[in-house]
Amino acid sequence: DAGVTQSPTHLIKTRGQQVTLRCSPKSGHDTVSWYQQALGQGPQFIFQYYEEEERQRGNFPDRFSGHQFPNYSSELNVNALLLGDSALYLCASSLAWAESNYGYTFGSGTRLTVV
């Protein structure tokens, strides 16, 4: 049973560029959440997608956007990259509603470096 798959594993971008990160949830999961983990910090919640809609959002600017596809996979887009966007981006999948807190599965992350 495949877990959460994220691609790419590493990425280097230049300031001002745009980036797209991808996530395939664990089989049977329908909800995808994205987290940003800066070096030496705990993960910070960016947003969550369910039924192809953004269900809730953390304290991140509009430069961060996402999408969920009918097969439950998801993309995270970041526009106008800043040096401070350098981080490990984690995707977590779960089942919807009250069960989500009980069964998050995290991917291994995408390491984004902005130069």
Add this chain to the structure above:
Amino acid sequence: AQSVTQLDSQVPVFEEAPVELRCNYSSSVSVYLFWYVQYPNQGLQLLLKYLSGSTLVKGINGFEAEFNKSQTSFHLRKPSVHISDTAEYFCAVSKTDKLIFGTGTRLQVFP
């Protein structure tokens, strides 16, 4: 607002010694509590969780944690650590279907 404080950024310990990683949370409502482990260059793996019921929660790899509502704590313990336990440990709280993490504790196990 909910928040999580991990009191120790680093905990060095010798192999086979006991260890406690401390976590305090603040919340005005009931919460769900979690401990995750992150090995180098990997994602997060769930160690254990407290949702309700018994305040002593047993997890994987011999870890356990005790929920203390009066002290708003959820400390993680292991009676005898191994070299392979060297990793970053995160305490997290959840109420509205998202996780709020602490800043992490680096557990370093020495031979």
